Amino acid sequence: MGLQTAALGTIVSTAALPPVKLQNGERIIACVLSNDVLVAKVHSFKFGKVYCNGGLCCKSDPGFVQVRYLIPVAYCAVDNQLNPLAGAEVFVRPLSRSNNNGYRWLVDQKQLNGGNIAGMNILINCIDTEYQKYEFSVHTRFKHPFYAGNQIWENAVKEGMQFYAQHIESFAMELSDEELQQKLAAAAQNTMGGAQAPQLPNFGGVPMPQTGAPAAPMIGNAQVTTAPQLATAPGATVHSINAADLDVIMGRKQ
Numbered sequence: 001m002g003l004q005t006a007a008l009g010t011i012v013s014t015a016a017l018p019p020v021k022l023q024n025g026e027r028i029i030a031c032v033l034s035n036d037v038l039v040a041k042v043h044s045f046k047f048g049k050v051y052c053n054g055g056l057c058c059k060s061d062p063g064f065v066q067v068r069y070l071i072p073v074a075y076c077a078v079d080n081q082l083n084p085l086a087g088a089e090v091f092v093r094p095l096s097r098s099n100n101n102g103y104r105w106l107v108d109q110k111q112l113n114g115g116n117i118a119g120m121n122i123l124i125n126c127i128d129t130e131y132q133k134y135e136f137s138v139h140t141r142f143k144h145p146f147y148a149g150n151q152i153w154e155n156a157v158k159e160g161m162q163f164y165a166q167h168i169e170s171f172a173m174e175l176s177d178e179e180l181q182q183k184l185a186a187a188a189q190n191t192m193g194g195a196q197a198p199q200l201p202n203f204g205g206v207p208m209p210q211t212g213a214p215a216a217p218m219i220g221n222a223q224v225t226t227a228p229q230l231a232t233a234p235g236a237t238v239h240s241i242n243a244a245d246l247d248v249i250m251g252r253k254q
């Protein structure tokens with residue numbers, strides 16, 4: 001997509017809050033920021049992830065509904081000694097895992113640590129870019145969250161957690177069946193060589209009505225409302241980071 005100039009802190013993605021995404025061989029230190037997890041049932045279409053509502057999504061993507069567990073982490077790159085890279089930027093993002101690709105490991109660590117994983121530092125090693133497969137280990141060098149004591153990093157984590165709470169829903173798109181139908185049709189058209197609407201003649205500079213404009217939202221009829229799409233895991237409370245977690249996260253408590 002070429003080089004872009006952007007202000008420091010700009011996040012370039014289709015989602016406001018993209019999940020952790022690493023390249024093969026990339027290693028990071030990540031501090032888990034909550035004992036709670038969000039569970040998302042999604043479909044992956046060419047145009048992005050869509051929350052499952054049991055309707056057209058399942059008919060269009062049979063058998064491919066995915067369950068993703070989302071856990072907030074603060075992370076940065078490591079150096080050759082596996083210390084946080086000096087001067088590196090710290091991000092707060094959802095770590096998105098399936099049950100057999102990391103989530104089970106995290107649950108086990110929580111069990112082994114007396115039911116508490118918030119504040120734990122982990123080392124993540126990416127071994128597959130395409131499928132985002134990771135190896136995990138507990139990073140045992142620091143008693144506190146790796147960013148504790150570095151004012152710039154601590155501020156980044158505080159701000160990042162607020163942004164996380166406000167934007168985590170953007171992990172996937174919430175679409176009505178009608179909206180999904182439109183996106184699927186547009187994607188199919190793109191696949192078939194990008195067929196475009198014919199150019200309309202323009203008489204004397206008078207703008208012509210656009211073809212292919214999205215349908216206006218329906219008013220007072222058949223507007224489908226869907227239930228909240230992010231559910232908490234059994235036994236977990238709501239995802240927001242609570243005061244007790246915050247103490248741990250900010251290194252104020254062991």
Ligand SMILES: [Zn+2]
Binds near residue numbers: 053065
């Ligand atoms: Zn579905």
